[in-house]
Amino acid sequence: xxxxxxxxxxxxxxxxxxxxxxxxxxxxxxxxxxxxxxxxxxxxxxxxxxxxxxxxxxxxxxxxxxxxxxxxxxxxxxxxxxxxxxxxxxxxxxxxxxxxxxxxxxxxxxxxxxxxxxxxxxxxxxxxxxxxxxxxxxxxxxxxxxxxxxxxxxxxxxxxxxxxxxxxxxxxxxxxxxxxxxxxxxxxxxxxxxxxxxxxxxxxxxxxxxxxxxxxxxxxxxxxxxxxxxxxxxxxxxxxxxxxxxxxxxxxxxxxxxxxxxxxxxxxxxxxxxxxxxxxxxxxxxxxxxxxxxxxxxxxxxxxxxxxxxxxxxxxxxxxxxxxxxxxxxxxxxxxxxxxxxxxxxxxxxxxxxxxxxxxxxxxxxxxxxxxxxxxxxxxxxxxxxxxxxxxxxxxxx
Amino acid sequence: xxxxxxxxxxxxxxxxxxxxxxxxxxxxxxxxxxxxxxxxxxxxxxxxxxxxxxxxxxxxxxxxxxxxxxxxxxxxxxxxxxxxxxxxxxxxxxxxxxxxxxxxxxxxxxxxxxxxxxxxxxxxxxxxxxxxxxxxxxxxxxxxxxxxxxxxxxxxxxxxxxxxxxxxxxxxxxxxxxxxxxxxxxxxxxxxxxxxxxxxxxxxxxxxxxxxxxxxxxxxxxx
Ligand SMILES: Nc1ncnc2c1ncn2[C@@H]1O[C@H](COP(=O)(O)OP(=O)(O)OP(=O)(O)O)[C@@H](O)[C@H]1O
Ligand SMILES: [Mg+2]
Numbered sequence: 171x172x173x174x175x176x177x178x179x180x181x182x183x184x185x186x187x188x189x190x191x192x193x194x195x196x197x198x199x200x201x202x203x204x205x206x207x208x209x210x211x212x213x214x215x216x217x218x219x220x221x222x223x224x225x226x227x228x229x230x231x232x233x234x235x236x237x238x239x240x241x242x243x244x245x246x247x248x249x250x251x252x253x254x255x256x257x258x259x260x261x262x263x264x265x266x267x268x269x270x271x272x273x274x275x276x277x278x279x280x281x282x283x284x285x286x287x288x289x290x291x292x293x294x295x296x297x298x299x300x301x302x303x304x305x306x307x308x309x310x311x312x313x314x315x316x317x318x319x320x321x322x323x324x325x326x327x328x329x330x331x332x333x334x335x336x337x338x339x340x341x342x343x344x345x346x347x348x349x350x351x352x353x354x355x356x357x358x359x360x361x362x363x364x365x366x367x368x369x370x371x372x373x374x375x376x377x378x379x380x381x382x383x384x385x386x387x388x389x390x391x392x393x394x395x396x397x398x399x400x401x402x403x404x405x406x407x408x409x410x411x412x413x414x415x416x417x418x419x420x421x422x423x424x425x426x427x428x429x430x431x432x433x434x435x436x437x438x439x440x441x442x443x444x445x446x447x448x449x450x451x452x453x454x455x456x457x458x459x460x461x462x463x464x465x466x467x468x469x470x471x472x473x474x475x476x477x478x479x480x481x482x483x484x485x486x487x488x489x490x491x492x493x494x495x496x497x498x499x500x501x502x503x504x505x506x507x508x509x510x511x512x513x514x515x516x517x518x519x520x521x522x523x524x525x526x527x528x529x530x531x532x533x534x535x536x537x538x539x540x541x542x543x544x545x546x547x548x549x550x551x552x553x554x555x556x557x558x559x560x561x562x563x564x565x566x567x568x
Numbered sequence: 569x570x571x572x573x574x575x576x577x578x579x580x581x582x583x584x585x586x587x588x589x590x591x592x593x594x595x596x597x598x599x600x601x602x603x604x605x606x607x608x609x610x611x612x613x614x615x616x617x618x619x620x621x622x623x624x625x626x627x628x629x630x631x632x633x634x635x636x637x638x639x640x641x642x643x644x645x646x647x648x649x650x651x652x653x654x655x656x657x658x659x660x661x662x663x664x665x666x667x668x669x670x671x672x673x674x675x676x677x678x679x680x681x682x683x684x685x686x687x688x689x690x691x692x693x694x695x696x697x698x699x700x701x702x703x704x705x706x707x708x709x710x711x712x713x714x715x716x717x718x719x720x721x722x723x724x725x726x727x728x729x730x731x732x733x734x735x736x737x738x739x740x741x742x743x744x745x746x747x748x749x750x751x752x753x754x755x756x757x758x759x760x761x762x763x764x765x766x767x768x769x770x771x772x773x774x775x776x777x778x779x780x781x782x783x784x785x786x787x788x789x790x791x
Contacts, residue, residue, distance in 0.1 A: 468622070472650075474642055
């Protein structure tokens with residue numbers, strides 16, 4: 171009951187029809203300031219995070235999370251695959267190891283179309299063409315494409331000669347891989363077909379490993395890498411295989427994105443700091459305006475701790491509503507941007523062609539919580555100063 | 569009921585201090601109405617604040633219902649103010665953001681009563697002081713006399729043993745003053761409640777049971 175009274179007092183001190191316009195304006199401005207600060211931080215994180223996440227998702231959707239390769243670009247074959255498979259058995263979290271054969275080729279679709287493409291063969295794949303490539307070749311699922319490679323090498327009576335291979339295939343599906351680069355150049359097909367095209371018997375360009383859900387790819391990759399090192403170098407072999415998480419290929423990109431995000435977060439956090447300074451002067455002003463009222467409340471028997479709490483509650487109300495409005499505003503803007511005003515990007519530069527906003531739940535929580543905590547801290551000053559006055563002084567204050 | 573002895577009050581630092589009260593003694597019995605008069609600046613407000621446990625005197629003892637008010641903890645003292653003492657100020661000092669009813673409810677809410685209980689008490693008192701039709705208005709929308717009536721209702725809503733009124737009519741025009749004075753005397757006549765009025769008003773001062781005058785920091789009874 172008493173608590174409810176203190177809240178009511180705090181609420182009417184910051185916002186009431188009977189307040190002077192100045193008080194209401196000061197309250198409204200400080201709420202707006204906090205809201206802008208919170209919204210700016212959340213929206214920034216939504217789009218920076220959305221960008222990073224979209225790229226990471228696109229990359230991981232098309233590639234196994236772990237990449238196993240021979241440093242220096244050496245060849246691998248089915249024998250290596252078998253060896254790595256048995257080594258990976260001993261690494262917890264790794265579910266399977268597959269071979270990958272990926273090489274450039276020339277493709278033609280509808281009459282008159284021809285372009286370069288990256289052909290990737292893996293087990294259990296069906297012939298899938300990236301959307302942009304399909305458009306360029308003017309084909310749909312069910313249409314025929316021809317893939318030509320000059321990578322086949324044959325040894326004939328005349329010595330080594332390069333032999334062209336042209337294979338005609340029916341497209342099973344056309345897919346949006348999520349990453350522009352893949353969409354305009356990638357063709358995925360079964361391993362046997364790939365070996366046919368490239369006349370590669372048993373040859374592989376890299377291996378990929380999958381991990382069970384809940385396993386951290388970075389950890390799994392480190393463990394597999396150690397196991398590979400022990401097996402090969404420990405066994406006296408000069409050449410050994412390495413394993414890295416696939417996303418580490420793009421480590422520099424993710425680092426740059428992360429740095430940019432930190433820099434922008436700092437700048438926007440400064441906006442919030444300014445808003446909180448504004449809030450603290452608003453609270454001081456509101457405290458001045460109500461000094462006499464507090465004196466009257468003391469005369470009627472309100473305890474000093476009650477006075478203190480009223481001050482804190484005022485800060486909580488202004489800061490809290492600012493934070494809530496900021497959150498709501500950012501949620502609505504992210505939703506509206508995604509739904510009605512998508513931000514178009516140049517896919518050839520940014521890999522993805524629409525910038526997705528993902529509401530950053532954790533960040534939003536942290537931003538809101540810290541904003542409210544700081545609000546409470548800045549309201550402590552007027553709260554303590556209210557305590558240093560005797561009720562009588564406050565009453566004489568006209 | 570209220571007994572104060574040897575009250576010394578001063579303002580300012582030790583070297584440049586103004587001694588406002590020099591050993592004031594006063595005892596007010598149950599149901600007694602007492603007036604304190606004195607020129608402006610003589611220390612009437614200071615005396616009332618010391619007796620009302622709002623400003624600690626340099627020396628002296630204030631007994632409210634046999635409890636030494638300045639010996640209690642801050643919380644206990646606040647409670648004592650809430651239950652035993654009512655205040656009326658020269659300027660009504662109503663809370664601007666609250667309606668007259670809510671203002672009158674305030675001491676009850678501070679005491680922890682439910683809002684229904686407090687509202688019904690407030691309405692009864694607003695009725696008694698004749699402004700029930702203004703109950704849901706904000707102070708800025710009612711006249712000075714009505715504000716002061718609401719302030720008086722607020723002062724007595726907790727049925728305090730003593731009401732301290734600091735120039736309750738000092739800020740009102742002559743006619744309204746008379747109305748408010750009559751109201752105070754009517755409430756005073758109800759018996760069990762004591763009043764201490766600081767006033768310039770001769771009418772009010774002459775209507776009370778006992779009078780004190782304050783000059784040069786000395787409080788003396790006018791016989
Ligand atoms: N906070 C203060 N600091 C210094 N001097 C003060 C303070 N408050 C009051 N005084 C001085 O103390 C003296 C008594 O003041 P007080 O307000 O008690 O007088 P009063 O009799 O109530 O006057 P009035 O009739 O004008 O209300 C005055 O001389 C005043 O200037
Ligand atoms: Mg005075």
